[in-house]
Amino acid sequence: MGSWAVIAQYGYARDYYETTIIRRGLGTKDHALEELRAVLHTYRPAKGIREQWRQVYRFADLESYLLVIKGQVTEWKCTLRVAELISDSTDPTVAERA
Template sequence: MGKWIVIVQWGDYQHELNRGAESTKDQALEELRAAAQTYLPNPGIQEKWRRVYRFADRESYFVVIKGATTKWRCTFRLAELVSDSTDPAVAGKAQAEDTAADMAAEPQDRVPPGFG
């Protein structure tokens, strides 16, 4: 369980939506889904319509918002904190999780019966 955040990006601008206390991946996914439906990159936008596209990974969205005079295109993604120079334990925890995941994903050799 690391610290997960939602990042929204439009143009050259990026913004973290959930800062602060530790959040689980499930909590961040919930915030991600809500943000894709409600977030406005500029509080003055008079929204005419919104199109929300979900990427195949099901953990990121592309949103097109039509305002009164312009269209905004935003990408919403999840990110996990894996390194923090102020807290070296974060990197150790992330490396341990990556190692465990890599070991589980490795192919397992199996000798068929009668060959051994």
Template sequence: MGNWVVIAEYYSDVSRTEFICRGLETKDQALKTLRAALHTYVPTKHIVEKRRHVYRFADQETYLVVIKGKLTEWECTLRIAELVSDSADPAVAERARMDDCEAKAAGGPQDRTPPGC
């Protein structure tokens, strides 16, 4: 099972997080799924869509979707996330820690090993 998910975050009486897709194997798969959802994702609230604006944040992995309906305007943030800890599967945290160490090491020469590696 993959560790990547695509989520929607929005406010509807309270802050909510909705999983659009779970179990993606790679970050690239998650980004591809995220970009596909930008123009097709519809909220659980019943909105008759008249217009949709999609804004990309500078990190290139987060988007703001604004849907204008007949009577209301609805906003949500779509983004990807990686599972880095699972109390039922300690190997998840170990894999995430090793990935972080590899990423730090690839950044260039270092005088010492990054903490935790």
């Protein structure tokens, strides 16, 4: 099992923030970054968004992105990035590998 994942983070309202794992089990950080770049132009944080336009910003770390998606009614902002699995209670060897 790989130890890298592509995640999305976004908020619906002031008090509600969600993190979604888009892809997991990716073997290397480079593979995770490839997967991240592959979903930049297709990922939608919610079903039913009728996309009018999309802007993609890259953060200075060059490994995370901000998506701004204009829907028919609302504008979504979503951060996409990679994350490394460093602990797993069902598999103690994960921590050793990290």
